Amino acid sequence: MSEQEPLRVEHRPNGVTVLTFDNPDRRNPMTARLTEQWRHTLHALREAPDLRAVVVTGTGPAFCSGADLGELADRHDESLPAARTHLSAFYRTWLTLRDLPVPTVAAVNGHAVGAGLALALACDLRYAAEDARLGAPFVHLGLHPGMATTATLAEAVGLPRARELMLTGRLVSGARAAALGMVHEAVPADQVLATALAAADEIAAAAPLAVRLTKAALAQGQPTVEQALTWEALAQPVTTTTDDFREGVSARRERRRPHFTGA
Numbered sequence: 001m002s003e004q005e006p007l008r009v010e011h012r013p014n015g016v017t018v019l020t021f022d023n024p025d026r027r028n029p030m031t032a033r034l035t036e037q038w039r040h041t042l043h044a045l046r047e048a049p050d051l052r053a054v055v056v057t058g059t060g061p062a063f064c065s066g067a068d069l070g071e072l073a074d075r076h077d078e079s080l081p082a083a084r085t086h087l088s089a090f091y092r093t094w095l096t097l098r099d100l101p102v103p104t105v106a107a108v109n110g111h112a113v114g115a116g117l118a119l120a121l122a123c124d125l126r127y128a129a130e131d132a133r134l135g136a137p138f139v140h141l142g143l144h145p146g147m148a149t150t151a152t153l154a155e156a157v158g159l160p161r162a163r164e165l166m167l168t169g170r171l172v173s174g175a176r177a178a179a180l181g182m183v184h185e186a187v188p189a190d191q192v193l194a195t196a197l198a199a200a201d202e203i204a205a206a207a208p209l210a211v212r213l214t215k216a217a218l219a220q221g222q223p224t225v226e227q228a229l230t231w232e233a234l235a236q237p238v239t240t241t242t243d244d245f246r247e248g249v250s251a252r253r254e255r256r257r258p259h260f261t262g263a
Contacts, residue, residue: 006034009041014204015052016197017045024060029068030115035093042096050262052204052211054100055196056123057107063132066114069141091147097122098219101212103203107196108132108174108183118147121156124215126182127196128174129189134182135171157181207244208262 006028008020019041021028028034045051058064067090078086097104097119106112106120108128117134120126128134136153138145145166154162157180164170178186187195203211213235217223223231239245243263251258 005037006031007037007041014201015050015208016055016200016204017048017051017053018055018057018197021056021058021064024058024062027060027062027065027111028058028116029065030090030094031068032071035090039093039096042093042100046096046100051100051102052208053102053200054097054104055107055193055200056097056104056119057193057196058109060110062110062116063106063108063112064116064119065111066116066118067146087146094119094147095122101215102208103200103211103215105196105200105203106183107193108134109189109192113171114138114141115147115149118149118152120183121149121152124218125196125199126184127192127199128177128183128186129192130173130175130186131189132174132177132186133171134174134177135169136166137169137171139167140169153182205257205260207239207242207248207258207260209242209244210239213239 004022006021006023008018008022010018010020012018021034023029023031023034045054094115103125104123106123106126106128108120108126109132110129111133112120112128113133113135114137117136120128120134136145136149138149150162150166153165156162157165161180165172172180172182174183174186177183185195217228217231217235220227220231244258244260247260248258
C-alpha cells in the first residue's frame with residue numbers, strides 16, 4: 001500500500017463532507033490504520049458546527065470489504081475477555097457514524113460485505129451500484145455477525161429476510177438489495193456517487209436545525225402515535241422560533257428558494 005492515507009476527507013462549501021475509502025487494491029478493508037483515522041475524523045465531524053450531511057463511499061471495485069481478516073486472524077490466540085474488549089471497541093468506533101447529528105448517506109460504489117455492509121446500514125440513506133454485491137457472509141467464515149448487523153439488517157429488510165441473508169450468508173446484487181429494502185435505490189455504477197451527493201445536497205439546502213431534530217426523532221425507531229406527538233410538541237415549537245422558519249415561510253410566499261443559515 002502507498003503512503004497515502006486510506007481515508008480521504010473532502011469538505012464541500014455547502015456543508016457536505018465526503019469520506020472516501022482509498023485502498024482499492026485491497027478492496028478497502030477496515031484495517032487498524034483506517035479505523036484509527038476514522039475515529040479521529042468522526043470525532044472532528046461531531047464537533048463541526050457547519051456540517052450538514054456526510055457521504056461515505058469507496059474507490060475501486062469495493063465500497064468496503066469489512067474487517068481486515070488478516071488482522072483478525074492474528075488475534076486468534078487472545079483470551080475471550082481481550083477479544084471481546086477489542087471487538088467491542090472496533091464496533092463502537094465504526095458505528096459512531098450513527099451518532100452524527102446530521103444525516104449520513106452511503107454511496108455503495110461496489111461490494112459491501114460483512115462489516116462493510118454493516119457500515120452502509122449505519123447510514124441514514126443508501127444508494128448502490130446495480131452490479132455491486134452486498135451481504136453478511138459471516139457464517140461462511142466461521143464467525144458470528146458483528147457490528148450490530150443482526151439489528152440493522154433486520155431493521156432494513158425485516159426479520160424474515162434478515163434471517164435468510166445471515167443464515168445462508170448469501171450475497172445479493174445492488175438491484176436485488178434495492179428490491180429488498182437494503183438500499184434505497186440501485187443505479188448504474190457511474191451514477192452512484194452523483195446520486196448520493198444529490199441527496200446530500202438536498203439535505204444541505206434544508207434548514208439545519210429542522211433536519212437535525214428530524215434525524216433525532218427518526219433515530220428513536222418506530223414510535224407510537226403518542227410518543228411521536230410528545231416529541232413533536234417539543235421539537236416543532238423550537239423550530240418555529242428560528243430565523244430559518246421565517247425564511248422558509250417568506251420564500252414560499254415569494255415563490256423562491258429559501259436560504260437557510262441555521263439561525
